[in-house]
Amino acid sequence: MTTPMTPGIQSGRLSADALSRNFEDLHAPLDAHEARVAADRCYFCHDAPCMTACPTSIDIPLFIRQIQTGTPEAAAKTILSQNILGGMCARVCPTETLCEEACVREEAEGKPVIIGQLQRYATDTLMAKGVHPFTRAAPTGKSIAVVGAGPAGLSCAHRLAMKGHDVTLYDGRAKAGGLNEYGIASYKSTNDFAAREVAWLLEIGGITVETGKMLGADLTLDALKSDHDAVFLAVGLGGVNALRIEGEDHATAAVDFIEELRQSTDLTTLPVGRNVVVIGGGMTAVDAAVQSKLLGADTVTIAYRRSRAEMAASPFEQDLAAAKGVRLMFNVMPTVIADGTITLEYTATKDGKLSGTGETVTLPADQVFKAIGQTLTTDAGLKLEGGKIAVDAAGRTSLAGVWAGGDCATGGEDLTVTAVAEGRDAAEDIHAAVMGA
Known part of the structure; x- marks a missing residue:
């Protein structure tokens, strides 16, 4: 990570045990009984709106029916035939804005079938058996x-x-x-x-x-x-987009921070600021902010230039950040990053154009991450x-x-x-x- 080291950026803010607890699985996997109970809630719609909402067009009613009948391995093959990375997608897909948002149960009750967790249950079950369900066709010579x-x-x-x-x-x-x-x-x-x-x-x-x-x-x-x-x-x-503001050299790309964290074998050695500010409004911004908090930062703020409704991160991700103690600021954009502070200007949209209002606020920030898109x-x-x-x-x-x-x-x-x-x-x-x- 290329963040300029300052006294406020330190490693070992939390013990190894505390970090291990903080970085536990976001969603505990379902056991067989839980999966069967969850599958029972599916209506198995013949015109399944959840399938239409899935970018890979997985036959969701079919795989849930297969879980319900006690054949999760068959369910996994149904999933993987359309999405070979169904295991990871079950973990990271914004299902709350895709298949689960379209679920009839969500429309009727405000509580969808937990499609993502059921997908994980099926694919994890198959992978745990060490089975690869597909075979190669005869060699083509290509x-x-x-x-x-x-x-x-x-x-x-x-x-x-x-x-x-x-x-x-x-x-x-x-x-x-x-x-x-x-x-x-x-x-x-x-x-x-x-x-x-x-x-x-x-x-x-x-x-x-x-x-x-x-x-x-x-x-x-x-x-x-x-x-x-x-x-x-x-x-x-x-590539990482530039902020084009004074003091940008004090900011680090959020993707670099996330990469270093993902590849770390000892999180107690990973430095994090006492006061962290993340510029951006997407999933990367949320991931960087939440993980900063989990590493032991005192205050973590996401600063986004537009409104909450325009934030690219899903409502679930926004709520997750807030639940972990991250402050979300909307309609603010950075103007100056100094040694230990960041100045933000409030924004407003007029005639469809976003611009600064002239009103500013300065926050303590010994570590700043930019998550404003890549090139x-x-x-x-x-x-x-x-x-x-x-x-x-x-x-x-x-x-x-x-x-x-x-x-x-x-x-x-x-x-x-x-x-x-x-x-x-x-x-x-x-x-x-x-x-x-």
Whole structure:
């Protein structure tokens, strides 16, 4: 982490036991009885609005029925046939704004079927048995390069391998997993689940992982196209947007803080400020803020330039932050970060334009994190749209033989589940293209 060290930023604010308790699983897993009881609440709608709300179109009524009838392994296969990273998505998906928000029980009673927790129960049950429910088709002799081993890349690689293609999965980091490994709050993915899920996914066979290889630095698109029959880019967004204010060098990217925390083997050695301010309004801002509090910060504030209703983080995430003692400030934007303080200007929207009001407030801040979005670092010369690689509905880029998906490409929301869907769907189109269908 590159945060300039100040006296207020220290490690060991809490004991190892306290940190262990603080970073326990956010949602305790269901046992078999709890899962059956929860499954009994499902109406098994024939026109299931929950399925429509799921970006990967999992047959939710079917898998819940399978849990209800005591066959969670079958339920897991139903889930994984649409979303091979169903285990992680069950942990990190904003189900409260997707499938569970659309649940008929939510509409009627204000209490949806706990679809996410049931999905986790099913996938965890299958993984615990050491079973991989899919097998490879006969070898096709085709070779596909997948650049980026995050959710989109892993999903694409698995689907292609299952169809009999040989896949080389490249990633610039030391481990595969992407966002799931490096960018998710620790209390959402405990016990090294991201790495275990990747290892399980690779059991399909036919996927060679090469880490430490980054597009633009170690790999070129021309070479990849020459060596493979098709290329799928899932390189994510590696750059961090700038605040463009005085004293920005005092701020650290929230994603770097989250990564360091996720990779730490001893949280007592991880420094955190006494007074922490996080700039931003998305999931990353919440993850950084909550984890700062869990590490022992005295005060943690999320400062967001727009209203609560416009905050990208879901109401559940906002409530979680508040429950952990994080202060949420709305309609404020940073103007100056000094040594130990941050000055925020109140904002207002007039005629659709956000601007400062001139009124300011200064907060103590010995550690400031910025979580205001990320940018594409490598476009490989492809056509861009809105700062991302332009793709069509099938994930095809402006260059023949090259597809893209996930956060680096235009498309749906920047969610793990959306990235999985884009990787899966691109794989289907790649398969059709290389097989001449």
